[in-house]
Amino acid sequence: MNGESKTVVEPYGVERAVPETEAEFRQEEMLLNLGPSHPSMHGIVRIITKLQGELVLDSEVEIGYLHRAFEKSCEATTWNQALIYTDRLNYVSTCINNVGYCLAVEKLLEIQLPPRGQYIRTMLCEVSRIADHLTCVGAAAMELGAFTVFLYMMIAREYCYELIEDYCGARITTNCSRVGGMPFDLSDGWLDKVGWTVGKVRHILKECDILLTYNRIFVDRTKGIGAISKERALQYGFTGPMLRACGVPYDVRKDHPYLIYHQLDWTVPVGHRGDVLDRYLVRMEEMEQSCRILEQCAGKIPGGPVSCDDKQVVLPDKKDTYGNIEGLMNHFKLIMDGHGIRVPAGEVYFSVEAGNGELGFYVVSAPDENSRDGCNGRPWRVRCRPPCLSFVAAMPEMIKGLMVADVVPTFGSINMIGGELDR
Amino acid sequence: MSDKRSPTRLVRPDFTDPLRGQVYTTRFDKLLGWARKYSLFQYPFVTACCGMEYMSASAGHYDIDRFGAAFPRFSPRQADVLWVVGTISHKLAPIMKTVYEQMAEPKYVVSFGACASCGGPYDNYATVQGIDTIIPVDIYIAGCPPRPEAVLDGVLKLQQMIQNSKQPWRTTDVIERKPLKA
Amino acid sequence: MSEEKFPEQLAIEKRFPAAVLDWHAQHGDRTLLVERDRILDIARLLKDDLGYNVLLDLTAVDYLPRKPRFEVVYHFMNLSTLVRLRVKAQPDDEHPVVPSLTSLWAIADWYEREVWDLFGVKFDGHPHLKRIMLYEEFKGHPLRKDYPKTKRQPLIGPEN
């Protein structure tokens, strides 16, 4: 950029490009990078901005700082072992990734879960979605200075984590479902704890709503900032709350119904300007809808088994394994290396509505050389369609012409999650 | 100040202080250690899922501020403890090393979670198998992600280690620390 | 080979007679295997005439022992009729090259950079094809089946 200017070598061998020629003094632009370990960049995205004073003239986004080889790792594990890697995709709403992957593999196996299992999966997904939106709105509000809202929402998120932990023992890396079934049944008292949690979350949401929605500073900092039009959003492949904030009512739970979303009544909130304020409002309303879904599920959940009865896929429960020889054989066949779940060759694309948008799993199973029955114990390729990759790709367009201080709320509103972005 | 009661007594390798010879001034070191252990400013180098548990640990429920170690300083110049939270990929390793070197003395490093301590579930081409191959680490917090209680325990262990180790003071030569498995 | 052809396939075959090599509707996902040089024209046809205005996903799969090794997979969606379609193209093995879709969708830019970074499939017509996930000094394309999972190329730090 200013190649010909003389560099003055200072102590400790640090070269400084000293502006020499008259053109350099006139130069207004400054290259600043909101680098990887910046608090508002969630630690793993680097935006190089060309600034003119406070104005962002142009910017370039660099990602890949949290690339952890998710797809390569999945190819080395068996079908059920790959679940631990799907936890760490969108690590804010982990149950949705697990359920999404399991539904994709079940579509490949063409098996269906009994109603109770589907109800449990729906409830876990909705609790995770509430936790996801709480984290996103809380962090975005904190980056705008509303630290109290962050603390309130973290407490609300603790209640959601307690619910998930009661079910599967872990708060974040839940591993909460298996291919073809669910690991556990609901512990007693879990259902009325759902009611208690929904009440608490609604109370905290009302408080944060009062704190933020009519707050002059919050509205001034977010209204009309980082806006994107409906056409450009579709060009960038937006889905989820971001696309709904632009006015397109596309929600995978309504448009490609899966689990039991079609049997419950809830609505899809849609904004119309597509700026940071609309995204905040859509997310707050979506949390309310998730609470409604949870209440209906807690009321209507049927009895019965939680896993499907196909013995080649689902482990028998413990009393069979130790009780009779068939249970022991089934257990042995599924656990020993080289046996496990045999998925026939084929490719399938299945998508669920994750916290950020349409999380699609393109799962390919191809028989390796020495497989006799044309099936494969390990996934050949697990491709995860990252919903937040489109939002980060559209960042340069959203922040062009804004002030540097507006880059932070825009980035906070797209809810970029590193694990899902870089996989 | 007797430490018989605490089961594990983490003592950091002594710094040889060229100026003051081998005299171990306990009274003054204890005072200095006490002052330093209760005013830890942290630089949260947060990358992945452990960041969620870091949020829970520093939010209202499991408050880390009760131990005086919660105030995040987002500039290495003002930070005492570098919290490496989450997976460090090979692309991020040079940046972490730069941030570590730009921290002011005395500095400590807490490796938060399995990914930072030993690569965690990611034994592949993209992940650093433990940050102690790059920078010296003082406290490892195990867990993927560690529960907030484990994080608080890690802070207590760090404070105990600071209290019991010999405090570097009034030295101007570069304090050379070798990473454990360099 | 499924029994009857889909409407899209008929439209494509009307415009480009020999473009569609294979098709199937396994598990309800309608898939077309098309000639790799025709991808850009078919994508434009799908986008403009048939209303597939969303490029859901663009990725690649490496079936190593099989002869046409790579397969670049596109997922399109028609937002009004909510119908999905999968189109596949098979570049050749030594120098895999496929026409780029960046002129039709803005997101294709990053998807294609990722496929180039992890698979080594080039996209001609792409404005600046460089690595997106890994660092520039990384040699090789890790998601290929012949790249060992734990072969590390660290920038700093030991080689273990």
Add this chain to the structure above:
Amino acid sequence: MDSSVFDNNLIRFLFLFGAAGGLVAFFVALSAWLGPKSMNETKAQPFETGMIPKTDARRPFPIKYYLVAIVFIVFDVEVAFLYPWAVEFRNLGAAGFISMMIFLVILLVGLFYAVRKRVFEWK
């Protein structure tokens, strides 16, 4: 109680000023004296979130910053005048109040002028 040295106000003020300044000086000196210092090549570079900075920080600043800074100083000094006035507000009576209001109106006109001249908009 005989008169102590603290009776007259100046000593009281000097003592306060000395105590405050001395405390600050003591802590700064203590940490400067006690703290270990180690310098290396990377530490000398400016911190730009872990990356090597692209441009040097000593670049010409856009003029807009200067304008905003000047306007801030004007109103900051104005507030400095308000403090003593507010303390003695009761016994200054109406005359004091009127004169201060005139002072405020003059500065208000300055503020409107600045807003009209679009000093605060960045575009």
